Amino acid sequence: MKKTTIADVARYANVSNSTVSQYLNKRYEYMSTETRKKIEEAVEALQYRPNLMARSLKQKSTFTIGIIVANIIHDFSTKIINALEAEFDKKGFHMIVCNSADNPKKEREHVETLLEKQVDGLIVFPTGENQNLYIRLNQQKMPIVFIDRFIEDVAIPAVLLDNFSAMDMAVEQFQKQPLAIVTTSLALPITPRVERLEGFRQALRKRDLPIDERYIKNGDPSEIEEIFNELFALEQPPRGIIAANDRIAQELMVYIKKHNLHVPDDLQVIAVDDVPYAKFITPSITTLQQPILPMAQKSAALLLAKIKKEQLPHEPQLYRFTPILMERDSTI
Amino acid sequence: MKKTTIADVARYANVSNSTVSQYLNKRYEYMSTETRKKIEEAVEALQYRPNLMARSLKQKSTFTIGIIVANIIHDFSTKIINALEAEFDKKGFHMIVCNSADNPKKEREHVETLLEKQVDGLIVFPTGENQNLYIRLNQQKMPIVFIDRFIEDVAIPAVLLDNFSAMDMAVEQFQKQPLAIVTTSLALPITPRVERLEGFRQALRKRDLPIDERYIKNGDPSEIEEIFNELFALEQPPRGIIAANDRIAQELMVYIKKHNLHVPDDLQVIAVDDVPYAKFITPSITTLQQPILPMAQKSAALLLAKIKKEQLPHEPQLYRFTPILMERDSTI
DNA sequence: CTGTTAGCGCATTCAC
DNA sequence: GTGAATGCGCTAACAG
Numbered sequence: 001m002k003k004t005t006i007a008d009v010a011r012y013a014n015v016s017n018s019t020v021s022q023y024l025n026k027r028y029e030y031m032s033t034e035t036r037k038k039i040e041e042a043v044e045a046l047q048y049r050p051n052l053m054a055r056s057l058k059q060k061s062t063f064t065i066g067i068i069v070a071n072i073i074h075d076f077s078t079k080i081i082n083a084l085e086a087e088f089d090k091k092g093f094h095m096i097v098c099n100s101a102d103n104p105k106k107e108r109e110h111v112e113t114l115l116e117k118q119v120d121g122l123i124v125f126p127t128g129e130n131q132n133l134y135i136r137l138n139q140q141k142m143p144i145v146f147i148d149r150f151i152e153d154v155a156i157p158a159v160l161l162d163n164f165s166a167m168d169m170a171v172e173q174f175q176k177q178p179l180a181i182v183t184t185s186l187a188l189p190i191t192p193r194v195e196r197l198e199g200f201r202q203a204l205r206k207r208d209l210p211i212d213e214r215y216i217k218n219g220d221p222s223e224i225e226e227i228f229n230e231l232f233a234l235e236q237p238p239r240g241i242i243a244a245n246d247r248i249a250q251e252l253m254v255y256i257k258k259h260n261l262h263v264p265d266d267l268q269v270i271a272v273d274d275v276p277y278a279k280f281i282t283p284s285i286t287t288l289q290q291p292i293l294p295m296a297q298k299s300a301a302l303l304l305a306k307i308k309k310e311q312l313p314h315e316p317q318l319y320r321f322t323p324i325l326m327e328r329d330s331t332i
Numbered sequence: 333m334k335k336t337t338i339a340d341v342a343r344y345a346n347v348s349n350s351t352v353s354q355y356l357n358k359r360y361e362y363m364s365t366e367t368r369k370k371i372e373e374a375v376e377a378l379q380y381r382p383n384l385m386a387r388s389l390k391q392k393s394t395f396t397i398g399i400i401v402a403n404i405i406h407d408f409s410t411k412i413i414n415a416l417e418a419e420f421d422k423k424g425f426h427m428i429v430c431n432s433a434d435n436p437k438k439e440r441e442h443v444e445t446l447l448e449k450q451v452d453g454l455i456v457f458p459t460g461e462n463q464n465l466y467i468r469l470n471q472q473k474m475p476i477v478f479i480d481r482f483i484e485d486v487a488i489p490a491v492l493l494d495n496f497s498a499m500d501m502a503v504e505q506f507q508k509q510p511l512a513i514v515t516t517s518l519a520l521p522i523t524p525r526v527e528r529l530e531g532f533r534q535a536l537r538k539r540d541l542p543i544d545e546r547y548i549k550n551g552d553p554s555e556i557e558e559i560f561n562e563l564f565a566l567e568q569p570p571r572g573i574i575a576a577n578d579r580i581a582q583e584l585m586v587y588i589k590k591h592n593l594h595v596p597d598d599l600q601v602i603a604v605d606d607v608p609y610a611k612f613i614t615p616s617i618t619t620l621q622q623p624i625l626p627m628a629q630k631s632a633a634l635l636l637a638k639i640k641k642e643q644l645p646h647e648p649q650l651y652r653f654t655p656i657l658m659e660r661d662s663t664i
Numbered sequence: 665c666t667g668t669t670a671g672c673g674c675a676t677t678c679a680c
Numbered sequence: 681g682t683g684a685a686t687g688c689g690c691t692a693a694c695a696g
Binding site: 052054086 | 382394396410448582586588608612
């Protein structure tokens with residue numbers, strides 16, 4: 001019942017604890033082939049498993065990293081988690097996954113507990129509200145990488161979509177006006193939401209199209225249907241609409257079906273995030289796919305470099321990834 | 333740079349380590365309000381954070397549990413992970429999430445490392461291949477709960493769908509014959525796949541319908557298109573088809589669009605797992621929704637009970653959950 | 665109420 | 681080559 005320890009193995013093999021420790025760390029030069037064999041047998045016989053916590057306590061490294069996603073409900077979050085898991089698994093790291101649910105307090109608490117658990121590094125989708133916390137951690141050289149979002153004036157690298165190019169690419173696809181964009185709530189200044197709306201405005205400006213804030217909307221999922229109602233009650237209903245993320249895209253699909261809107265003739269549609277149904281729904285939906293795998297790989301690589309203290313001298317703060325346009329029937 | 337420890341706090345506050353430890357564990361009865369205040373200040377001034385690993389080493393409990401999903405690619409897995417995260421978060425537990433990718437060797441390795449990291453318990457989607465491992469762990473009283481699948485002759489509770497009722501409900505919905513079912517690869521005897529095919533056979537038998545194995549198929553995602561080709565090349569193509577999980581459902585949707593099959597007139601469709609697009613695609617798809625939240629709650633509760641040694645005397649081994657039928661246009 | 669002591673399981677000098 | 685001693689940071693008796 002009681003766990004077998006290194007001492008049990010040592011006793012069984014008739015050697016000292018430290019020799020067993022050497023063996024476990026594969027420093028075989030420090031022992032005879034004979035003792036090595038004895039220890040091998042003892043480990044097998046006793047079904048010995050080292051206690052990595054005790055080891056970590058000594059070595060100050062746990063081979064586990066903390067992930068804090070802002071909202072596990074988004075498709076993008078789960079896809080990133082999956083990709084990160086694959087990356088870190090290759091390097092022998094485990095991930096503790098937490099959800100801040102876009103709640104800065106929960107975010108802070110998770111960060112603290114994760115640090116108390118001595119994780120080697122942190123990957124977080126920041127809510128945007130804990131600047132001081134991150135500034136402090138950064139000073140303490142805690143390895144951190146942001147994904148999807150960043151915090152102004154905090155020198156922590158962030159991996160995210162090039163939201164401005166994305167919106168430019170989107171606007172470029174539409175043939176008719178007016179254009180609208182809808183995203184989830186801006187109650188917090190969340191990077192992709194802010195940037196996508198701003199990118200939308202820039203793309204219109206660049207083309208000398210009028211910017212009318214009545215066509216630039218945001219709201220909680222529960223309010224989205226009402227938002228669409230308002231949009232389509234305007235004297236000039238939108239002829240093209242950008243769903244700024246997968247949640248909005250889904251609401252839009254429901255709305256389109258319910259009100260029997262004709263895509264793309266009456267309304268053209270582009271969704272950010274390559275939702276799985278985009279290609280087989282009728283009509284198929286044009287999307288801006290985030291390059292999940294490269295983004296996850298970059299994040300993992302950045303974090304691992306920091307953990308190994310391979311700090312690049314002048315590392316950029318923002319790593320922006322260009323989306324992949326999947327042209328389909330909703331923008332023909 | 334060096335982490336501040338309990339000793340630093342003790343020195344700063346002019347008390348002993350153990351008094352600080354008492355304070356940290358909120359055993360305030362054992363100290364004067366004065367010293368309590370002093371320690372409070374010291375903790376604040378030094379920005380002290382306890383090292384939970386050191387604590388765990390002593391107390392033999394880490395408040396982290398290991399999750400091993402068989403295939404993170406399935407919608408069901410990520411939904412369960414999300415629900416579990418919420419449950420365990422409530423109780424102050426963290427989760428280390430691993431993916432075995434349906435590879436028994438990876439599964440075993442993850443189990444071992446997780447144990448070495450001293451997780452308090454394990455929730456796993458077993459591949460089905462490591463009976464001996466689980467039997468051993470169960471003897472050692474390691475708290476474990478299976479989800480979605482179980483292993484024969486291993487006394488570990490499993491939370492899963494009532495696949496037999498599910499198939500009966502599905503068959504009941506169809507109005508025309510012949511009926512077919514397709515699931516992912518049976519290279520490994522994975523519970524839901526085996527049970528859904530068997531449940532399908534039972535449902536046919538019960539209704540005195542012929543059982544023709546040519547209509548009961550399985551294969552890797554890459555082979556699915558070919559499987560549909562075979563199915564629809566039969567002298568009597570299926571008039572109703574069950575997609576036994578979300579991956580198959582997606583392949584089926586693509587196939588239907590590509591070959592312009594008419595649902596539900598030519599072909600009726602039911603999918604297991606309530607895929608997000610089911611309600612807004614045209615025609616909408618009838619699904620058998622797995623009750624994710626109750627399943628996650630049950631699993632978490634079972635595991636936590638085991639961890640707290642509240643072992644029920646005669647706990648059942650299998651907790652089967654009835655699916656929720658979402659009747660939509662694909663089976664009208 | 666507070667301090668002393670002795671581990672938790674392992675790694676690492678440093679003598680032998 | 682091998683072992684005894686020390687400490688990682690914290691908790692838990694047990695004295696005082």
